[in-house]
Amino acid sequence: MEVKIVVPHMGESIVEGTILKWLKRPGDRVERDESVVEIGSDKIDVEVPAPARGTLKEILAQEGATVAVGKAVALLETEDAAPARPKTEAPPEPEAAEEGEAKQEETPPKGRRRITPVVAKLAERHGVDLDQIEGTGLGGRVTKKDVLPYLEGRRPTQEAPEPKRKEEALPTPTPRRAAVPSEEEPVEVIPVTAMRKAIAEHLVRSKQTAPHVTTVAEVDMTRLVNFREKHKADFERQEGISLTYMPFIAMACIRTLKEFPFLNASMEEERILLKRYYHIGVAVALEEGLVVPVIRHADRLDIRGLAHAIHDLAERARTKKLASDDLKGGTFSITNPGAFGAVLSTPIINYPQAAILGVEAIRKAPVVRDDQIVIRHMIYLCLSYDHRIVDGATAVQFNQRVRRILENPLELIL
Amino acid sequence: MREITYLEAIREAMLEEMERDESVFVLGEDVGAYGGAFQATKGIYEKFGEARVLDTPIAESCIVGVAIGAALVGYRPIAEMQFADFISCGFDQIVNQAATLRYRTGGRVDVPLVIRAPSGGGVHGGLYHSQNPEAWFIHRPGLKVVAPATPYDAKGLLKASIRDNNPVIYFEHKGLYRRAKGPVPDEDYTVPIGKAEMKREGTDLTLVTYSAMLFPCLAAAETMDKEGVEVDVIDLRSLAPLDWEAVFQSVRKTSKLLIVHEDNRTCGIGAEIAARVAEEAFDDLDGPVMRVTYPDTHHPFSPPLEEFCLPNEQKIVGALRRLASY
Numbered sequence: 038m039e040v041k042i043v044v045p046h047m048g049e050s051i052v053e054g055t056i057l058k059w060l061k062r063p064g065d066r067v068e069r070d071e072s073v074v075e076i077g078s079d080k081i082d083v084e085v086p087a088p089a090r091g092t093l094k095e096i097l098a099q100e101g102a103t104v105a106v107g108k109a110v111a112l113l114e115t116e117d118a119a120p121a122r123p124k125t126e127a128p129p130e131p132e133a134a135e136e137g138e139a140k141q142e143e144t145p146p147k148g149r150r151r152i153t154p155v156v157a158k159l160a161e162r163h164g165v166d167l168d169q170i171e172g173t174g175l176g177g178r179v180t181k182k183d184v185l186p187y188l189e190g191r192r193p194t195q196e197a198p199e200p201k202r203k204e205e206a207l208p209t210p211t212p213r214r215a216a217v218p219s220e221e222e223p224v225e226v227i228p229v230t231a232m233r234k235a236i237a238e239h240l241v242r243s244k245q246t247a248p249h250v251t252t253v254a255e256v257d258m259t260r261l262v263n264f265r266e267k268h269k270a271d272f273e274r275q276e277g278i279s280l281t282y283m284p285f286i287a288m289a290c291i292r293t294l295k296e297f298p299f300l301n302a303s304m305e306e307e308r309i310l311l312k313r314y315y316h317i318g319v320a321v322a323l324e325e326g327l328v329v330p331v332i333r334h335a336d337r338l339d340i341r342g343l344a345h346a347i348h349d350l351a352e353r354a355r356t357k358k359l360a361s362d363d364l365k366g367g368t369f370s371i372t373n374p375g376a377f378g379a380v381l382s383t384p385i386i387n388y389p390q391a392a393i394l395g396v397e398a399i400r401k402a403p404v405v406r407d408d409q410i411v412i413r414h415m416i417y418l419c420l421s422y423d424h425r426i427v428d429g430a431t432a433v434q435f436n437q438r439v440r441r442i443l444e445n446p447l448e449l450i451l
Numbered sequence: 452m453r454e455i456t457y458l459e460a461i462r463e464a465m466l467e468e469m470e471r472d473e474s475v476f477v478l479g480e481d482v483g484a485y486g487g488a489f490q491a492t493k494g495i496y497e498k499f500g501e502a503r504v505l506d507t508p509i510a511e512s513c514i515v516g517v518a519i520g521a522a523l524v525g526y527r528p529i530a531e532m533q534f535a536d537f538i539s540c541g542f543d544q545i546v547n548q549a550a551t552l553r554y555r556t557g558g559r560v561d562v563p564l565v566i567r568a569p570s571g572g573g574v575h576g577g578l579y580h581s582q583n584p585e586a587w588f589i590h591r592p593g594l595k596v597v598a599p600a601t602p603y604d605a606k607g608l609l610k611a612s613i614r615d616n617n618p619v620i621y622f623e624h625k626g627l628y629r630r631a632k633g634p635v636p637d638e639d640y641t642v643p644i645g646k647a648e649m650k651r652e653g654t655d656l657t658l659v660t661y662s663a664m665l666f667p668c669l670a671a672a673e674t675m676d677k678e679g680v681e682v683d684v685i686d687l688r689s690l691a692p693l694d695w696e697a698v699f700q701s702v703r704k705t706s707k708l709l710i711v712h713e714d715n716r717t718c719g720i721g722a723e724i725a726a727r728v729a730e731e732a733f734d735d736l737d738g739p740v741m742r743v744t745y746p747d748t749h750h751p752f753s754p755p756l757e758e759f760c761l762p763n764e765q766k767i768v769g770a771l772r773r774l775a776s777y
Contacts, residue, residue, distance in 0.1 A: 050574055050628045050629055050630075052629050052630060080490070153706075153736060153737045154735070156735060156737060173777050182736040
């Protein structure tokens with residue numbers, strides 16, 4: 038059988054050798070291990086032995102030729118059995134090692150959604166609901182590559198999500214024919230920001246889901262006004278922030294929510310969940326829109342604590358330092374259209390809460406007391422509630438109870 | 452442009468710098484008349500003579516120590532370690548003397564020294580002819596560490612290292628000496644220390660590597676390209692200082708990072724890169740920072756066993772695929 042004589046390995050980094058001298062010619066008989074050819078390299082010269090006993094059949098490279106290490110330079114015809122060359126098995130497929138590593142975690146643990154830092158950042162910055170996006174990552178994960186096209190306004194890969202509680206799907210707004218701008222009727226086009234879009238969706242969803250009713254209570258704030266006048270200078274000096282009516286109103290609401298749990302609730306298809314914790318949202322008007330950061334466990338705070346919490350959230354909202362956790366988890370909200378002078382409003386509930394209290398402007402007004410006309414500081418409290426969860430009677434009673442606390446502020450002590 | 456080998460590029464750099472600057476000289480084992488174990492210094496002794504090419508005893512602490520002394524009095528020595536594996540014999544001189552003299556003298560002295568060290572495996576060299584000890588020196592303040600992959604970078608970086616006033620450890624990969632061939636201009640040029648190079652551009656994944664691993668990385672990137680995944684391949688070239696800006700810029704773009712190095716896994720530079728990226732670019736990540744490295748073991752003599760251990764194109768492709776699909 039035919040056997041190759043190859044350029045041997047001649048040292049680290051040597052990749053080729055040069056035929057220096059053929060010691061045998063075709064037709065010569067050679068013994069096993071007898072030198073057949075001299076091959077040289079940069080580092081060493083070697084004599085290459087015949088791997089078996091036989092006859093040199095053919096020379097493949099002449100003296101002076103350069104041949105790569107491992108390549109054949111001659112052919113030997115031998116009667117011997119195949120030379121004992123150890124059969125090197127192909128190295129075990131590195132695939133095995135790969136698989137071992139990969140085995141660790143290919144699918145995310147059940148019931149948990151994997152959100153990577155960059156996806157979380159994009160979602161927060163642009164007000165994206167990740168449930169709206171189909172994930173192409175491992176285990177259905179929403180990846181950066183899924184979010185970016187969604188933000189660019191391409192069609193979301195999923196239609197409006199399956200309504201979880203069998204509510205009506207969000208209606209697609211009927212497209213209005215754009216007015217053709219002309220010199221007589223100029224039109225300025227404002228692009229809708231992601232935040233505005235998110236607010237819009239939220240409000241539509243709330244109105245579409247909860248049948249809204251607004252009940253109004255008229256509150257005589259004179260005692261509170263006088264109390265505040267008396268203490269506000271000292272308060273500001275001690276606490277470093279101004280004393281507003283909001284902490285009192287918030288505390289009055291929390292007290293009353295404890296007596297009227299259905300106003301601190303949310304509704305699922307088959308159940309109403311009464312929250313036995315009190316995370317009160319306080320609306321802050323920003324240029325871009327309304328945000329409602331939440332005071333967590335507001336029932337654990339006293340007037341000063343509430344004042345600080347409200348002030349801190351408003352500050353952070355205005356300086357864009359709110360974390361996404363600050364906007365989540367509220368159980369009841371208070372809004373303050375009165376700050377801008379409104380006397381009556383019909384606020385929209387902060388879905389999925391059960392109710393929202395709108396606080397209107399305090400103004401001096403003539404009212405009847407003991408059949409006399411007197412001047413008092415009056416305010417309207419406009420409570421919008423979800424009529425599925427809360428009955429009219431309950432809502433009115435709630436509102437009236439808040440009124441009675443505010444008109445008799447000593448009740449706040451208990 | 453002419454194409455030369457990695458080894459020829461290194462040799463040319465030394466010849467040209469010795470021509471350009473009288474204070475440059477070479478010292479090491481067998482570097483003189485023999486021309487060096489790998490023939491890196493072939494011809495230098497014939498050209499410049501005994502005064503500028505010193506054959507030293509087999510004592511790395513001596514080689515480095517003498518080089519430090521010479522550097523302190525104004526020479527620019529190029530000290531050769533015959534194999535990077537033996538650099539540990541000169542370790543104290545490097546980390547406690549060369550790395551600290553400027554600091555200890557309040558900046559009054561410089562140690563403009565280059566230590567050339569042939570590192571790397573895949574040449575059936577076994578335990579003492581295959582090591583990648585760069586991590587020890589990257590870790591030590593006061594040292595620069597470079598590791599070129601191409602002939603162009605090898606010549607440019609060696610020239611820059613010789614001209615630098617700091618101690619530079621120059622890791623040349625012995626497997627690349629004759630296997631890497633590439634275009635190198637005739638004119639004088641340097642490659643700045645501390646700058647990485649984007650050897651391939653993409654938008655989906657970032658692959659950071661250096662030295663011989665560049666080649667299987669580029670091959671892997673080519674394979675991924677055919678699967679529709681484009682990979683940024685960054686050749687660090689310098690390990691200390693490291694071009695962090697290049698790494699961060701790419702990670703911000705792709706959000707997914709794979710580091711490949713032939714050095715062992717634990718506390719290889721991949722660990723530092725992963726830590727820093729997790730620390731400073733956490734919000735830009737869309738997947739775990741992954742590494743493909745040599746395992747925490749030695750280099751065997753057995754060729755199939757060494758091949759089993761070394762990172763290769765197949766392993767790199769596997770990691771890139773996992774990262775892409777995360």
